[in-house]
Amino acid sequence: MKCTICFILPVLLLCLNASAQKPEVAQDGRVSIYKADGSWTFTRFKNSVIKITHQPVGYKTNELVSDAVIAVPLKEKPVVNTTAKGSIISWEDMQMELIGDTIKIGNDQLIVLAKNTTANNNGFNFILTPSEKIFGAGERALPLNRRGYRFNLYNNPWYGYGMGADNLNYSVPFITSSNNYALFFDNPSKSYLDIGKTTSNVLQYGASSGEINVYVITGNSYARILSSYHQLTGTQPVPPRWALGNFLSRFGYKSEEHIEGIMDQMKQHKIPYDAVIFDLFWFGDSVKGTMGNLAWVNKKAWPNPRKMISDFKKEGTKTILITEPFVVRSSLNYTASKKFHAVDSAGNPYVLKDFYFGEAGLIDIFRNDSKDWFWSKYKPQMKLGVEGWWGDLGEPEKHPENLYHNLKSLGFKRLFKADEVHNLYGHLWTKMLFDKYAKEYPTKRLFSLNRSGFAGTQRYGIFPWSGDVSRSWNGLQAQLPVMLGMSMSGVPYIHADAGGFAGGEKDPELYIRWLQFASYTPIFRPHGTELTGIENNAINYPSEPALFDEPHRSIAKRIVDERYAMLPYNYTLAYEQAANAKPLVSPLYYYFSADTTTYNVEDEFMWGENILVAPILQKGAATRRVYLPKGKWYDQKFFTQHEGDKWYTDSAQLASMPIYLKAGSFIPYVGKPLQNTTEYSTEKLMVTYLPSADSSSFTLFDDDGSTNNSIKKKLFELIKFETTGWNKTTRFTITSNQGKFKGKPPLRTFDLVIPTVANIPHTVMLNGRRLLQQETPETGAHVFYNNQMGALYIHFSFTGKKIQIDIVQ
Numbered sequence: 001m002k003c004t005i006c007f008i009l010p011v012l013l014l015c016l017n018a019s020a021q022k023p024e025v026a027q028d029g030r031v032s033i034y035k036a037d038g039s040w041t042f043t044r045f046k047n048s049v050i051k052i053t054h055q056p057v058g059y060k061t062n063e064l065v066s067d068a069v070i071a072v073p074l075k076e077k078p079v080v081n082t083t084a085k086g087s088i089i090s091w092e093d094m095q096m097e098l099i100g101d102t103i104k105i106g107n108d109q110l111i112v113l114a115k116n117t118t119a120n121n122n123g124f125n126f127i128l129t130p131s132e133k134i135f136g137a138g139e140r141a142l143p144l145n146r147r148g149y150r151f152n153l154y155n156n157p158w159y160g161y162g163m164g165a166d167n168l169n170y171s172v173p174f175i176t177s178s179n180n181y182a183l184f185f186d187n188p189s190k191s192y193l194d195i196g197k198t199t200s201n202v203l204q205y206g207a208s209s210g211e212i213n214v215y216v217i218t219g220n221s222y223a224r225i226l227s228s229y230h231q232l233t234g235t236q237p238v239p240p241r242w243a244l245g246n247f248l249s250r251f252g253y254k255s256e257e258h259i260e261g262i263m264d265q266m267k268q269h270k271i272p273y274d275a276v277i278f279d280l281f282w283f284g285d286s287v288k289g290t291m292g293n294l295a296w297v298n299k300k301a302w303p304n305p306r307k308m309i310s311d312f313k314k315e316g317t318k319t320i321l322i323t324e325p326f327v328v329r330s331s332l333n334y335t336a337s338k339k340f341h342a343v344d345s346a347g348n349p350y351v352l353k354d355f356y357f358g359e360a361g362l363i364d365i366f367r368n369d370s371k372d373w374f375w376s377k378y379k380p381q382m383k384l385g386v387e388g389w390w391g392d393l394g395e396p397e398k399h400p401e402n403l404y405h406n407l408k409s410l411g412f413k414r415l416f417k418a419d420e421v422h423n424l425y426g427h428l429w430t431k432m433l434f435d436k437y438a439k440e441y442p443t444k445r446l447f448s449l450n451r452s453g454f455a456g457t458q459r460y461g462i463f464p465w466s467g468d469v470s471r472s473w474n475g476l477q478a479q480l481p482v483m484l485g486m487s488m489s490g491v492p493y494i495h496a497d498a499g500g501f502a503g504g505e506k507d508p509e510l511y512i513r514w515l516q517f518a519s520y521t522p523i524f525r526p527h528g529t530e531l532t533g534i535e536n537n538a539i540n541y542p543s544e545p546a547l548f549d550e551p552h553r554s555i556a557k558r559i560v561d562e563r564y565a566m567l568p569y570n571y572t573l574a575y576e577q578a579a580n581a582k583p584l585v586s587p588l589y590y591y592f593s594a595d596t597t598t599y600n601v602e603d604e605f606m607w608g609e610n611i612l613v614a615p616i617l618q619k620g621a622a623t624r625r626v627y628l629p630k631g632k633w634y635d636q637k638f639f640t641q642h643e644g645d646k647w648y649t650d651s652a653q654l655a656s657m658p659i660y661l662k663a664g665s666f667i668p669y670v671g672k673p674l675q676n677t678t679e680y681s682t683e684k685l686m687v688t689y690l691p692s693a694d695s696s697s698f699t700l701f702d703d704d705g706s707t708n709n710s711i712k713k714k715l716f717e718l719i720k721f722e723t724t725g726w727n728k729t730t731r732f733t734i735t736s737n738q739g740k741f742k743g744k745p746p747l748r749t750f751d752l753v754i755p756t757v758a759n760i761p762h763t764v765m766l767n768g769r770r771l772l773q774q775e776t777p778e779t780g781a782h783v784f785y786n787n788q789m790g791a792l793y794i795h796f797s798f799t800g801k802k803i804q805i806d807i808v809q
Contacts (some may be wrong), residue, residue, distance in 0.1 A: 022082075022087065023080065023087055023089060025077060025078060025080055025089070027077065028075055028077075029043075029044060029073065029074060029075050029076050029078060030042065030043050030073075031078065031089055031096070036057075037056060037057055038055045038056040038057045038059070039054070039055045040052065040053070040054055041053040041055075042096070043073045044074040044076070044078075044091060045072075045073055045074060045232065046071065046074065046228075047217070047219070047224075047227075047228040048094065048217070048218045048228070049071075049215055049217050049218075049228055049232065050215070050216050051073075051213060051214070051215050051216075052213065052214050052215075052216065053211060053212065053213045054122075054124075054212045055212070056122055056212065059122060059212070061209040061210065061420065062210065062211050062212070063210060063211065063412055064186070064210065064211040064213075065188065065210060065410060065412065065416070065420075065424060066187065066188050066210075066454065066455070066456075067456065068186050068232075068233050068427075068454060068455040068456035069186055069215075069232050069233060069456070070232070070233065070234055070456070070459070071231055071232045071233075074091070076091055076092060078090055078091045078096075120208055121191075121192070121206030121207060121208055122207060122212045123185075123191070123205040123206040123207055123212060124204075124205050124212075124214055125202055125203070125204050125205075126183075126202065126203040126204070127201055127202060127203075128147065128195075128196055128200075128201050128202065128203050129179060129201075130201070131178075132147070132177055132178055132179050133145040133147060133177070133178040133599060134146050134147045134175050134176070134177055134178075134195050134203065135175065135176045135177075135178075135485070135488050135587075136172065136175040136176050136182075136488045136489040137151070137153070137172060137173070137174070137175050137193055137485070137489060138168075138170050138171040138172035138173075138174075138485065138486060138489050138491070139168040139169055139170040139171065139172075139464075139466060139467075139482055139485065139486050139494070140165070140166050140167065140168060140481065140482065140485055141161060141162065141163050141164060141165040141166070141168070141481055141482050142164070142165075142166055142481055143481065143602060144481055144484055144488075144587055144602050145599070146175070146193075146195050146485075147195050147196045148195065148196050148197060148200075149166060149195055149197055150192065150193070150194040150195070150197035150198065151166045151167050151192065151193060152167045152171070152190065152191070152192050153171040153173050153185075153190070153191035153192060153193060153423065154167065154171060154190050154191070154422060154423065155169055155170060155171055155394075155395040155422065155423050155425075155426060155452045155453075156169065156171075156395060157169060157395055157397045157468065158467060158468070159468045160468060160469075160470045160475075160502035160503055160504075161467065161468070161470060161475070161478065161502075162469070162470045162472060162474035162475050162477070162478050163477050163478045163481075165478065168466070168467055168482065169395055169451045169452050169464075169466070169467040170426075170451065170452050170453055170464055170486065170491065170494075171423060171454075172454070172455050172486070172489035172490065172491060173185040173186070173187065173191065173193075173205075173455060174229060174455055174489050174490055175193070175195075175489075176222060176225055176226070176488060180218060180219060180220060180221075180225070181216060181217060181219075181225070182215075182216075182217040182219075182225045182226075182228075182229060183205075183215070183216060183217075184214065184215040184217065184229060184232070184233075184455065185205055185207070185213065185214050185215075186213055186215065186455065187207045187210040187211060187212070187213065188210065188421055188422065188424035188427070188454050189207050189208045189209040189210045189419060189420045189421065189422065189423070190207075190208045190419040190420075190422055190423075191205065191206060191207040191208065192204075192205070193205055194206075208419055208420065209416075209417075209419070209420040210420065217229060221593065222488075222589070222590045222593060223590070223591075226490065226581060226583065227581040229490050230490060230581035231581070233455050233456040233458070233459065233490060234456055234458060235458065235459065235577055235578050235579075235581050236459065236461060236462075236492045236493060236574075236577055236578060237445065237459070237578055237708075237709070238445070238571075238574045238575055238578045238703075238710065238711065239445060239447065239461065239463070239493070239574055240445040240446075240447055240705065241567070241677050241705030241706070242274040242275060242318055242447075242676070242677045242678075242705070243274075243388075243447050243523065244522075244523075244524070244563075244570050244571060244574070244677070245272065245273065245274030245524070245564065245567075245677045246271075246272055246273040246274060246524055246525075246526075246560050246563060246564075247273065247274065247275050247276070247277055247320075247523075247524070247525040247526070247527075248262065248263070248266070248273050248275070248276040248277065248543075248544055249276075249277040249525050249526065249527040249543060250279070250527060250528050250529065250530050250542070250543045250544070251279045251280075251527070251529045251530070251531070252278065252279030252280060252281045252530070252531075253276070253278055253279070253281065254301060254533070254534070255298075255300075255301035255302065256301065256302055256308050257301075259276060259278075262544055262546070262547070263276070263317070265544070265546035265547065266544060266545075266546045268546070269545075269553065269557060270557070270673075270675070271544075271545050271546050271556070271557045271560055272560055272561065272564050272673075272674055272675050272676055273317065273560075273676065274316065274317065274318060274676045274677050275317060275318040275319070275320055275387070275388065276312065276317055276318075276319060276320065277320040277322070277390055277449075277525075277527075278319070278320065278322060279390075280322055280324075281301070281534075282296060282302065282321055282322070283295055283297060284297060284298070285297075285298055285301070285534075286534060287531075287534065287535060288328075288356070288357050288358050289328060289330045289331075289357070289358050290328070290331060291324055291326055291327065291328045291331060291357045291358070291360065292326065292327030292328050292331035292332070292333045292334060292360070293331045293332045293333065294323065294332075294333060294381075295377075297332070305384055306384045306385065309384050309385035309386065310385055313385055313387075315676075316675070316676040316677070316678035316679075317676065318387035318388060318447075319385060319386050319387055319388075320386070320387065320388035320389065320390055320447065320449070321381055321386055321389060321390065322389075322390040322391075322392055323377075323378070323389060323390070323391055323392070324391070324393045324394075325362060325363045325365060325374070325391075325393065325394065325396060325425075325429060326352070326355065326357065326360045326362055326363075326393060326396070326397075326398070327341070327360055327361050327363065328355070328357055328358035328359060328360040329351075329358060329359040329360065329361075333377070334360075334361065336373075337361065337373060338361060340363055340364060340369060340370035340373045340374070341362060341363060342361070342362045342363075342364045342403050342404060342405050342406075342418075343364075343403075343404050343406070343415070344402065344404065345402065345404060347415075349361050350362065350400075350403045350404070352398050352400070354398075355398050356398075360398075362396055362398070362399070362403065364406055365425055365428045365429050365432065366405045366406060366407050366409060366410060366416075366421065366424075366428060367405075367406050367408070367409050368409040371432045371436070374432070375432065375433075375436045378433075378436075379440070382440070382441075387447065388446070388447030388448065388449070389433060389446075389447070389448050389449065390449040390450075391426070391429055391430065391433070391448065391449060391450040391451075392450075392451065394425065394426035394429050394430075394450050394451060394452040394453075395422075395425065395426060395451075395452045396422075396425050396426075396452075399418045399422055399425070400418060401418055401419050402417070402418075403418040404416060404417060404418070405418065405421055407421070423454050426451070426452030426457070427452075427453045427454035427456065427457045427460075429450065430448055430450050430453055430460045430462045431457070433446060433448050433460075434446055434448065434460035434461055435460075438708065441708075442708065443707055444706060444708055445461070445707075445708050446461050447461075447463065448460075448461055448462055448463060449462075449463050449464070449465060450462050450463075450464060451464055451465055451466075451467050452464070453491070457491075458490060458491055458492055458493075462491075462493070463493045463495070463522075463523055464486070464491060464493065464494050464495075465494075465495055465496060465497060465523070465525070465527075466479060466482045466483070466486075466494060466496045466497070468497075468501050468502045469496055469497060469500055469501055469502060470500060470501075470502050470503065470504050471499065471501060471502060471503060471504030471505055471510070471528070471529075471539075471541065472500060473505075473510060473617065473618065473619050475500045475502075475504065476500065476510065476513065476514050476517065476617060477603075477617045479496045479517065480602060480603055480605065480615070480617075481602060482494070482496070483495070483496070483521060483585060483605075484585065484586065484587045484602075484605055487583045487585045487586055488583070488587065488590070492522060492577045492583060493522040493523055493584070494521075494522065495518065495521050495522050495524070495525060496514075496518060496521070497525070497526075497527035497528070498514050498515055498517075498518035498524065498525055498526040498527060498543075499511045499514045499515065499527065499528050499541075500514060500528070501528060501529060502529075503539050504539065506539070506541050507619070508548055508549075508552040509619060509620070509654065510619070511552065511556070512552055512555050512556060512559075512654060513615065513616045513617070513657075515556055515559045515560075516559055516615060516616065516656075516657040517613075517657070519559050519560075519562060519563045519566075520585075520605075520607045520611070520613045520615075521584075521607075522584045522585065524560075524563050526543040526544065526545070527543050528541050528542060528543035529541065530542060530543075545557055545559075545560060551654075555655050558655070561673060564670065564673070564674045564677075565669045565670050565673075565674075566669065567670055567674075567677070567680055568668035568669065568670060568682060568685060568700060568702075569608065569611075569667055569668055569669070571701060571702075571705075572608075572668075572698075572699070572700055572701040573607075573608045574701075575701035575711070575716075576608075576701075578711060579711055582608075582609075584607070584608065585605050585606065585607060586605065587601075587602070587605055587606075588601050588604055588605070588606060588612075588627070588629055591606055591609060591629075592629035592630065594630070595629045595630050595644075595645065597627060597629075597645070598627070598629050601627045603615070603617060604626065604627065609662070609665075610661060610662045610665035610666075610667065610698075611659060611660070611661060611662070611665075611667070612626075612628065612629075612633065612659070612660040612661075612662070613657070613658075614626045614650070614657070614658040614659070614660070615657055616652050616657055616658075621652040622651070622652055623649050623650065623651060623652050624649070624650050624652045624658050625647055625648070625649055625650075626647070626648050626649075626658050626660070627646075627647050627648075628642055628643075628644040628645070628646060628647075628648065628660060629644050629645065630644045630645045631662060631663060632644065632662075632663035632692060633660040633661065633662060633663060634660065634661045634663065634690045634755070634756070635650070635659070635660055635661075636659035636661055637656060637659075639690075639755035639756050639791075641663070641756060642660070661688075661690045662690065663690050663691065663692035663694075664690065664691075664692035664694055664695075664696030664723075664725075665689070665690045665696070665698065666687055666688070666689050666696070666697075666698035666721045667687070667688045667690070667698075668685050668686070668687045668688075668700055669685065669686045669687075669688070670682075670684075670685065670686075671683075671684030671685055671686055671749075671751070672684065677705065680705065681743075681745060682700070682702050682719075682745060682748060683745040683747070683748055683749070684748070684749050684750075685700075685749075685750050685751070686750075686751045686753055687721060687750055687751070687752050687753065688753045688754075688755065689721075689723065689726075689732075689752060689753070689754050690755070691726035691754060691755075691756060691757075692725055692726060693725045693726060693727055694725050695722070695724050695725045696722070696723060696725070697720060697721060697722035697723070698720070699718050699719070699720045699721075700718070700719040700720075700721070701716060701717075701718060702716065702717045702718075702719065702741075702744070703715055703717070703741045704741045704742045704743050704744075707741070707742070710741065715739070715740070715741040716739050716741055717736060717737060717739035717740070717741065717744060717800075718736065718737040718739060719734065719735070719736050720733075720735050720736075721733075721734055726754070727809075728808070728809050729806070729807070729808050730806070730807040730809075731804065731805065731806050731807075732752065732803075732804070732805040732807075733802065733803070733804050734750070734798060734802070734803040734805075735802050735803075736798075736800040736801075738800055746799070747797055747798070747799055748797065748798045748799075749780075749795065749796070749797050749798070750795075750796055750797075750798055751793055751794070751795050752793070752794040752796075752805070753791055753792070754791065754792040754793075754794075755789065755790065755791045756790055756791075757790055757791060757792040759809075760773075760783070760785040760792065761792065761807045761809050762808045763806075763807070763808045764783045764794060764805065764807050765805065765806040765807075766781050766794075766796055766803065766804070766805050767803060767804055768804075771783045771794065771796075773785070780795070780796075780797055781794075781795060781796040781797065782795050783795075
C-alpha cells in the first residue's frame with residue numbers, strides 16, 4: 001500500500017498498512033509503531049511539537065549527528081485505550097488517535113505520512129492543499145513562497161549571485177506553511193526539498209544519510225510557530241552593542257598606513273564607525289598562497305599590530321580579523337596542521353588540488369584536537385586586543401564527496417563522507433568559537449561573522465552575511481528574499497555586504513540605496529573590493545562613506561547617523577530575539593497574516609513590530625509604490641497619517657527611503673550624535689509616540705552593552721512606556737523593573753514627542769502636577785508645543801519611579 005503525506009485542516013493522519021502492530025509506549029513516553037517497511041517513532045515536546053522518526057528496514061547510516069535541538073522531550077507516559085475503531089493515546093494536553101489507516105494528532109492539522117524513497121535518498125512525501133504557501137528553508141534569492149521550486153539543502157558558495165539564485169551559503173531545513181504548521185528536518189546531510197516542482201501538490205523531502213526525522217510544529221500564528229522552533233533550537237544571545245554600529249570593511253586593507261588614512265577621512269567628515277574588519281591581507285601579501293598563515297607576516301605593512309590595535313581601541317574602534325578553515329601548502333602552518341586535516345578513504349590527510357587559493361587541507365572541525373589546534377591560532381591575536389572574528393569559506397567552500405571526517409569526538413566510530421555532514425561544518429566552527437571564547441573570556445560577548453551554519457547555530461551567536469553578492473541592482477533586489485527567508489528560518493542576524501561585493505557597477509546611486517536598505521537590517525556593514533596593486537584586473541570600488549564625492553558622501557553620513565540614533569530601538573530588538581524569540585526583520589505577512597495582500601508584497605519588510613521599510617530597488621526611481629497593511633500608519637518624513645489596506649505612491653528622492661511607523665508605536669532615539677557606541681547612553685532619549693486611539697506599549701531594554709549573559713545574570717533594566725490611547729483624555733505611564741547594571745544612569749531625561757497634534761492640550765499633568773510651557777523649578781519638567789510642526793514635547797526626568805502623564809485635550 002502506497003501512502004503520501006498531506007496537510008489539510010483539521011487533524012493529523014499517518015498512513016498505516018494492515019501489517020502495522022498495536023502502538024507500543026516506552027517508559028520515556030515515546031510511542032512506536034512497527035511496520036513491514038520499518039519502525040515509526042513519535043516523541044512529544046512542549047508547544048504542540050511532535051518528532052516523527054522513521055527507521056527504514058536495512059538502513060544503516062541512521063546516526064543523528066546534529067545537536068540542533070536542545071529542548072528535552074516530555075517524559076509523560078501517555079495512556080493507551082483500545083476502541084472498536086482503533087487506539088487512543090492521550091497525554092495531559094494532547095491526544096493522538098489511531099483509526100484504521102490514520103493517526104489523528106490534536107485538532108490542528110491533517111497529515112497523511114509516508115516514506116519517500118528515491119535514488120540514494122530517504123525521507124517523506126507531503127500532500128499540499130491547493131492554496132497552501134511554503135516559506136523558509138534558508139538562504140535563497142527566490143520568491144518568499146517557495147512552492148513550485150526544487151532546491152538542495154546544501155550550503156553552497158555562489159560568487160556574484162543575484163535574483164534567482166536558489167541554493168546559497170546557508171540552508172536551513174525548516175519551513176513554515178500558511179496552513180499553520182511548520183516542518184523541521186533535523187539532518188545535516190546533503191538533502192533536498194521539492195515543493196511542488198515535480199508534482200504540484202506534493203512536497204518531497206529526501207536525505208542522503210543520517211536519521212530520517214521531521215518535527216511537526218503547529219500553532220495559530222507564524223509568531224507562535226517560530227517561537228516554538230526557537231524553543232527547540234535556541235534564540236540568539238544579545239550581541240555586543242557595538243555590533244549594531246557601523247563597520248569599516250573591505251577586501252581589503254593592505255597596511256596600517258592604508259587603514260589609518262581611511263579612518264582619518266571618516267573622522268574628518270564625522271562619520272561614525274565602531275569596528276574595522278581586516279580581510280586576508282593581515283596574514284599575507286597576495287590573494288593566493290597565504291591562507292592558513294594566521295599571523296602578521298608582513299612587518300613592513302604591519303610594523304606593530306599590538307600598538308595599532310591598542311590605538312584603535314583607545315578611539316573606541318574594535319579590531320576584527322578574518323580566518324578560514326583551509327591551510328594551503330605554501331603557508332606557515334601547513335605541515336604542523338596536517339594531522340588535524342580531514343582525510344581520504346585510507347585515512348591520509350586529504351589534499352585539495354583544485355582549491356582557488358592553492359593546494360590545501362581542510363581542518364577537521366569535528367575533532368576536538370583539531371578544534372584545539374585551530375583555537376591556538378586565535379588566542380595570540382586576542383592577546384593583541386582583537387575583539388571579533390570573521391569566519392569565511394565555512395560551507396566549506398571546497399568539500400568533495402570523497403573527503404572524510406572523523407566524528408569520534410561526537411561519539412561515532414566510523415568515518416563520515418563529506419556529504420553526510422556537510423551542513424554541520426560551519427555550525428561546529430561557530431560553536432567552537434562560542435564555547436572556547438566563553439571559557440577564555442566568560443564575561444564578554446563574542447562577535448562572530450560566518451556565512452554558513454545550520455539549524456541552531458543562532459544560539460552560538462552567529463552573524464551571517466549573505467555571501468558574495470553581485471554589486472548590481474539585481475544583487476540588491478536579491479537581498480530582500482534572502483534576508484526575509486533566513487529570518488523566517490530562525491536565523492535572526494542575516495545581513496549583506498552593503499553596497500555589493502562581486503564585480504559589478506560603479507554606481508553611487510546603487511551604493512546609497514543599498515546603505516538605506518542596510519540601515520534597517522540587523523548588521524550594518526558596508527563592504528566592497530579594492531585590490532589596487534595586488535590584482536589589477538579587479539573592479540575596485542570603495543565601501544566607506546567618506547571616500548565618496550558629494551552629494552553622496554553627505555547622504556551616506558546621514559544614513560549612518562540615523563543608524564546610530566536608532567540604537568535604543570535596535571538594541572531592544574536584539575533583546576526581544578534573545579528573550580522572546582522575536583525576529584528583528586520579517587515579511588509583512590508575519591504580523592499581518594489576516595491581510596491577504598501582504599503575502600504578495602515581497603519588496604517591503606517590518607523592522608521590529610513598528611517600522612515598515614520600503615527600500616528603493618530600481619535605478620533612477622522617482623516614485624515608489626508602497627502597500628500599508630490594515631491599520632493606521634505615519635510616514636517618517638512628515639508624520640502624515642495614512643489608512644492601511646491601501647497602496648500609496650511615495651516619492652523616491654535619493655536622500656530618503658519610504659519608512660512608515662505603525663500608529664500606537666513608541667520609537668526611542670538617542671539624544672545626541674554619536675561617533676561610536678562608546679558614547680552611547682540612555683541618559684537622554686527622545687521617544688516619539690505615534691498617536692492611536694487604541695492602547696499600546698513599548699518596553700525599552702538597557703544594559704552595559706558588553707557583559708555576557710546579562711539577561712540570565714539579571715544585569716539589565718526594562719523601561720516600559722504605555723498609553724491608554726490618544727483620545728480626549730490620555731494617560732501615559734512609564735515604569736521600570738528596577739534592574740541594575742554597571743554604568744546605569746542614575747537619572748534619565750526623556751522627551752516624549754507626539755506629532756500631528758493640532759493644538760496644545762488644555763492640561764498636561766505629571767504625577768498630579770500641572771506642567772507649564774517652561775521648566776518647573778522642582779522637577780525641570782515642562783511642555784513645549786511646536787506650532788509649525790504640530791508636535792507636542794513633554795520633557796521630564798525619570799529615576800526609575802513610576803511616571804504618570806495625564807493629558808486633557
